[in-house]
Amino acid sequence: MRKRLALAALLFAALPVAVAAHHGWSSYDANRTITHQGTLTELSWSNPHGTAKTNYQGRSWDVILAPVSRMEARGLSEAMIRPGQRITLVGYPRRDGTAEMRIERVIVGNATVELR
């Protein structure tokens, strides 16, 4: 009985925990902050998090935003960052060189919206 219980506990404990990620913080390089003034070329205002594209340093980058509920709660709207609007994106690039940045904050006019 005790042995079987220990076996069951072991099964639970043996579940894998850590996996490399596009999510979380580990896959982005927080030591290389990108500050990009420009416009979005595409925008998807959607869950689980908004995504967009922007041209930066001669390449088209994937832009990772935040969940819709958080962006709205912090005062960012789809209209504010619609493609063509002049905005400033502050974010971190992927460590592996993929043209993808995870946005920490968005500056639109006088408004600064923190996404993390």
Next chain:
Amino acid sequence: MEWLASLAVALEASGFGQWAGRSAWAYPVANVVHVFGLILLIGGIGLVDLRILGVFPRLPLQPLSQALTPLAIAGLMLIAASGLVMFAADARAMAASDMFQRKLVLILIALANAAVFRFLHRGAGWADRPPASARIMALASLLLWLLVAVAGRMVAYS
């Protein structure tokens, strides 16, 4: 899985998909319901599985199973409904995810295992002493549902 990709395109473009993706609250609420459903499913059927495997031998199996199996089925229904909302919100990316595809296959195997178990052992006379075949299927059930949970969580990280 071509059918899954075409289903995803249609679902994401549908009114339901647009609502699931763009609503501020649909996705987070579905996410919470998905976790509650998983708690009911594994908390319910996982305990029955453990009992069949021989853990807690003093608990009578029949009433335990009668109490917990309906909870697990309720959990499964919550998971399916909330999962559909989250899938619709991000359908093309999900359909293209290897991890999500693996998860679907694991769910099918787990459901088949449960269906076969019920078919084989319905009204079984073994009462509190399950035969080896039942114990093997209970172990499979426990492991499969846990793997489904792991695969589900890992979709976001793969």
